[in-house]
Amino acid sequence: MRSLLDIHSVTKNEVYTIFNQASEYLLNPKDDVLVGKNIVLGFFEASTRTRISFDVAIQRLGGKSIQFLAQGSSISKGESFVDTIHTLNQYRIDGWIIRHAYALSPHLVQNETNSPVINAGDGSHQHPTQALLDAYTILQHLGNLEGKKILIVGDILHSRVARSEMELLQLLGASVGICAPGTLLPKYMEIPNYFPTIQQGMQWADAIITLRLQKERMVSGIIPSESEYQQYYGMNEKLLQSFPHVLVLHPGPANYGIELSMECMNYANVLIREQVKHGLAIRMAVLKHCLT
C-alpha cells in the first residue's frame, strides 16, 4: 500500500511495474483486487475524463466508488476542506482519489488518513496519472523512451500535467523540450530545450504534447490574442502533413481551434483517443499498485 501524490516519489521500477500491469489490463480489463473496498472519488474541481476513468477502473477491479462532488455540498457554505475529508471518513475508506484547485490538497488528505491517496490533479502542481498515461502512450509507439525527444507545447505556467510530465519523461531517460510564449512559462523552472515556435519544435521532436490553454486560470493580457497563439503554438493540418512521423498528444479537454484544429483528430499520429483508452488501463494499474 502506497500513495501516489507526485511523480518525484516514484521510482523507474515502479513506473514499469505500472506500465506492464496496464498492458495486461488493456488485453483483459477485469480483476478482483478491489473487491470489498470503498474508494472516495473526491472531485473538488470539474472533471470528466479523469473522474470517469477512475470510476470505471474501480468498478472493473471489483471495488465500490463513493463520489463526492463539491456541488451541493457545504463547500458552498464555506466548509473547510479538512472538515469535509473528516466527514467523508465516516465511510470506511480504503483509498482516496483527490482532485482539487489548490496545490498539495492530496497531501492534506494524507495527513488525515492511513489509507493511500492518489493525486488526480492538484491546482497547477501535479497530475501524476496523466503523465503516466501519456508516457505509456508514447512508449507504445516509440518502443522505448531512452534518448527520445518530447516537446511540450503551450500553457506550461498553469499546467500540472506539464510539471508531472517533465519529471516523468526525464526519469525514463527522454529529452524534454519546451515551446511556449514567455508569459506562459513559470519564473523558476529550469527550461531544458526551448523553442520559440511550434514549427521549430516539431523539427526537433519525436513526440509533441500540446496543452490546453487554461482560460479559466488566466489573467487578461497573458497572451496577445487567440489567433496569434494559434499561429505560433497551435497544431494544424499543415504541420501534421509536414511532420507525419511526429506523434501528437493532448491531455484533454481540447480547445479545438486554439491549441489544436478539429481536423487534426483524423490523423493517425494524433493519439488523443488512444490516450483516453490508455487512461483507463493506467488508472486500473495505479489502483492495483497503490491499494494492494
Place this chain on the structure above:
Amino acid sequence: MRSLLDIHSVTKNEVYTIFNQASEYLLNPKDDVLVGKNIVLGFFEASTRTRISFDVAIQRLGGKSIQFLAQGSSISKGESFVDTIHTLNQYRIDGWIIRHAYALSPHLVQNETNSPVINAGDGSHQHPTQALLDAYTILQHLGNLEGKKILIVGDILHSRVARSEMELLQLLGASVGICAPGTLLPKYMEIPNYFPTIQQGMQWADAIITLRLQKERMVSGIIPSESEYQQYYGMNEKLLQSFPHVLVLHPGPANYGIELSMECMNYANVLIREQVKHGLAIRMAVLKHCLT
C-alpha cells in the same frame, strides 16, 4: 435494436407496440429485459421527471444506469460534446439516453456508437417519449385517436414537445389545432387549425395540451406580459367548469399561475399526475422496444 431519435422515423405499428407494452407495464411494472446492460443517462440540460422516469424504468427492467450530469464535469472547462461522449464510451454502453440544449445532439451521439440512442429532449427539436406518453394518456381516455381534435396551446416556438406531438398525433389520425400568440409560432411551420384564444380553442377540442412558457429560452418582448398571456392562453377554473369534458394535459414542469392556475390540479379531467405515471410505463416500453 433501434434508436428513437425523433417521431418521423417511427411507424404507427411501432407506436401501438409500445402502447400495448406500456399497458402491460402499468399492471405489472417489472421485467428483466435489461439485466446485465449499462445505459447512460446523459443529461446535459436540467431535468427532473424525464431523468427520474428513465432511471426508474431502467432499474425496473433490471438494467444499470450510468448518470452523467453536466455539472461538475469538464463541460465547464469547454470540453466538446463529442469528446464527452467518447469518454463515457469507456464504460461498455448498451444504450444512450440523451438530453441536450442543442437540437440534433442525440444524432451526434449516434455517429459515435452502434448502440441505440434515445432522444430525451434536444433543444427545440424533438422530445419523442413525451409525445408518446401524452398521446397514450389521451388514448386511454378517448378510446381512440382517429378523428379526435387535440389543441396545443402556448409556447410552440421553443417547444420540442409540440413538434413531436404534432407529428405523432397526426400519424395516429388525430386533428391538431394550435393556439398561441404569433410571436410564439415558428416561421416555417404549417399551422393546421389556428385559434387566437384558448376560449375559442376549447370549443373545438376534445383534449388540450398546454405548454410551459419557456422563460429561460425567451428574448424579452416576445409576450406582452405574463398576465395578458394568462388571460388569452392560460387554463383556469372558469374554463374547466365551462368545458368539463375537455381533457387537459401539461408536459411539466408547470409555471403555476401562468399557463395553468394551481387550482386546476384538483379537477378530474386535468391529467398531469396521470401523465407522470404513464411516463414511467411508456419509457419502460420504449427501452424494451429499442434495446432488445
Place this chain on the structure above:
Amino acid sequence: MRSLLDIHSVTKNEVYTIFNQASEYLLNPKDDVLVGKNIVLGFFEASTRTRISFDVAIQRLGGKSIQFLAQGSSISKGESFVDTIHTLNQYRIDGWIIRHAYALSPHLVQNETNSPVINAGDGSHQHPTQALLDAYTILQHLGNLEGKKILIVGDILHSRVARSEMELLQLLGASVGICAPGTLLPKYMEIPNYFPTIQQGMQWADAIITLRLQKERMVSGIIPSESEYQQYYGMNEKLLQSFPHVLVLHPGPANYGIELSMECMNYANVLIREQVKHGLAIRMAVLKHCLT
C-alpha cells in the same frame, strides 16, 4: 413507523430509546432493518455532513438511498417542490429525508405520502437529528442532563439547530442559556438565561454550543464586524484555557476564525469531531426508530 418533523412531537421516552440504540450502534455499527427499503435523500439545499451521515446510515442498515440534489434538476426551470416530490414518488419510497431552505417543507412532503418523513433541516425552523446528536454528545460527557446548564452562542436568529436544541435540552431537564447580539435574536422567542458576552456565559455553563454565523442568510449591518463578533461571541484558546471543564460543541461547518479559532480543534473538551461520529450513530438509530 413515524415521522420526525420536529422536536416538540417527540417524547422523552422516544429520545432515550434513540440514545440507547445509538450507543449500541457505536459499538456495532451494522444492522439489517432497512434491507429492501428505498429511502430518498432529498437535499434541496447544500449539505455535506448531514447528507453523508444519512447516506452511510442507510447503507449500514442495509437500505438503498436515492439521492436527489436540486442541481441539474428542473428546480432551475421553476419546477414546484410538490411536483418534484410527486415525481420522486415514482420510485417505491419507504422513507423520505428532506432538507430544504424553506421552513415546513418536510411537512409538505408528509401531505403527499404515507411513508415516514425525517426533517434534515428546514430553513430556520428545525433540525431535529442535529439536536439529538448534540444532546447525546453532551450526555456522554456529563452523565445526565437533568439540571445541567447549556449555553447556546451566536446566530440564534437564523439557526434551526438552536430552535431544535432549546426544545430538546429543556425536554431532557437541562437549563438553556443564550449568548448573542440582539440583532441575532428572534423577536418572539422567550430567552431563558441571557448573557451579553461569551466570557460571562462560560462562567455559568457546563457545556457551550457555538453556532455557525450563517453569512448566506444575513442582511448587511446585522453584526458590527466579524472581528467584533469574534471578540464578544467567538471561542478561542484563552477561553478554553480559563474554563477547561466546559464542553464545547459546534454543529459545523465552522467558520474558523469567526465563531471558533482553528487552534481550538486541538483541545480535548472541544467535541466537534465526536459530534460527527455520534451523528452517524444517532441517524442510524433515528432511521431504525422511524422506519421499522
